[in-house]
Amino acid sequence: MGTTPGHWPDTGVVPTLSDDAIAALTVDLAPLDADLTARFPGDPGTRQPVHTCYLPADRLHPDVVLEWGEAAREALRHHAPDPDALAAATAGDSDPAIAAAVYAHVVQALTVEPIQDLRVDLEDGYGTRPDEVEDADAVQAAQALRTAAAAGALPASYGLRPKSLDAAVRARGLRSLDLFLTTLAGDGGEDGPPPGLVVTLPKVSAPEQVIVFSEVLAELERQLGIPPVALEIQVETPAAVLSLPALVGAAPGRLTGLHVGTYDYSAALGIAAEYQANDHPGVELATALMQLAAAGTGIRVADGSSNVLPVGRASDVRSAWRRHAGLVRRAWSRGLYQGWDLHPGQLVSRHAAVAGCLLTGLPDALRRLADYAAARTSGSVADEPATARALAGHVLRAVDARLVDDARLRAAGLDEETVARLGGRPPQVPR
Structure with missing residues (x-):
């Protein structure tokens, strides 16, 4: 730490430039100092969830976190009943001490906190439904989250992924967002949304979409009397990747995350379905550029999902676990500490891979x-x-x-x- 100007130590040598001269020569940097401080506040220092679990709105109910935990524990009991079996199934560390510690961590995580971040999906995972059906599902999902919060069964962070701002679905997406937040807000004030609320805007192509969506959120917050809602955006179009610096600056103070959309982005690049994955070079280039654009801003970058689900025969489950755990370990080696999970069985390989990375x-x-x-x-x-x-x-x-x-x-x-x-x-x- 430097000494305050005017209180320098006495070295016996008088500097050529006085403090006043230095101040006069550097005065033009003051606006830049303020700008850099605002743009690059650094990591928020809060706990980052290791994953975001997406669940279609019509499948959400107050006990969904407990249900996913139980389903994951059952898969663990059936397909990897001991540390050695889990290490083999996930290609984890074979050191007996580490394998035992990983297994104990997975059991604890699946019991105490199987899901760290939950996102209600009204986009691709939900699809297109009649308007009256989506209206009802948006309201019901918010009611279920409030019930879960009252019972202490809501993850530390949770939220909604509505449809995008693309012209064809814009009105539908914003109506669902409104219904969801209005229901979640209750009577406002102390009866407002449970803490940890995040909204994810998918298929972003331009910073103007982020700006407008942020304005919509601000107006809803004002009318509902609720605190500011955190915003994440999904980077799943080439236009978004090419606009990353502008996207990062489009919603200052509100934007908290950039999540890559593996499959939409891969398809947009013309990558064949069999090669679409988080570790494809095209996707890894996108996530590396996301990290570069977000570095120092406090905005966190998340990897995508694995669409190889651990279901079916025992060999298929273990093969899916091995693939998923490998993707998680690769992401962690690249500084991506969060990804998507789509199925309860993936919680086993997620928590096992995370524990392995940390313990090793x-x-x-x-x-x-x-x-x-x-x-x-x-x-x-x-x-x-x-x-x-x-x-x-x-x-x-x-x-x-x-x-x-x-x-x-x-x-x-x-x-x-x-x-x-x-x-x-x-x-x-x-x-």
């Missing part, structure tokens, strides 16, 4: 972070501050996943406050 790298991350924290007090630093932040991010994700506790942090010479500070997480941010 945890000893090294703890050691290097502890060395960095100690070196900062003695003046010998091996890792750069940016690397320390990445190491702390790994440890914080392990803390969020309940894979490391205070005792293990203390054994490594760390504590959660130090890790949070090095990782840029504000104090006392809820997990």
Whole structure:
């Protein structure tokens, strides 16, 4: 940390340029400083869900999270009843200690928090229905979410994916958004939407769509008396990829996420169906550009889904788990810590792959972070501050996943406050 101008240490040498001269020469940078601070506030420091689960609106009910958890646990019991079987089914780490820890984590996650982020779908996963049917489903879905929240069965984040702003479905999508938010808001005020609400706008092609959608949300918020609603956009058209810098700046303070739409985007590039996947080079280029556009803005980037569902024969289930877990591990290696899940069975491979990624790298991350924290007090630093932040991010994700506790942090010479500070997480941010 630098010394405040005017209170510099006495080195015995008088600088050529006075503080006033430096101030006069750099005064034109003040507007730029303010602009950069506003545009690049950094990561919000809050917990990021490892996935977003999409469910058609007509299939939503208050116990859906519990239902998905039970279905996932049943799949685990049937197809991977022990750590070795799960490691084999997901091509995970064969080290017995890691395999056991991964298995325990999956069981806990599927019991305590099987779904971390839930999105009610009125778009592609829902399709086109008669207007009276979609009206009813939008209202019923919001009522189910309120009931789930009252019972403590709602994930930390949840929301809606309405139809896009494409001309053919614009009026339908906005009507459903209105019905959903109006129902979810209740009487407004303290009876407003449960915390954690996010709306996902699909098939974005231009920043003007994001601006208009944000204005619609603002008007609904004003009339319903509800807090600002977070917005995510799906990047699934070539036009969106080519417009990423403008999209990122289209809804400042509201836009929180960019989610790639794997299959729409792949199809738009002319990629044959058999090759459409998150790890296709075309899709990976899009997600890399999304990361570049969002870097430092606080907007998080999410990977897409796997359409190979773990259903049918045991061999098919395990093959789907192996493929899904591989995609998750590849995404994590690329800095994509969130993706889509479409089926309860995918929760098994999602949580197993996440735990494997975190546990495999945890000893090294703890050691290097502890060395960095100690070196900062003695003046010998091996890792750069940016690397320390990445190491702390790994440890914080392990803390969020309940894979490391205070005792293990203390054994490594760390504590959660130090890790949070090095990782840029504000104090006392809820997990």
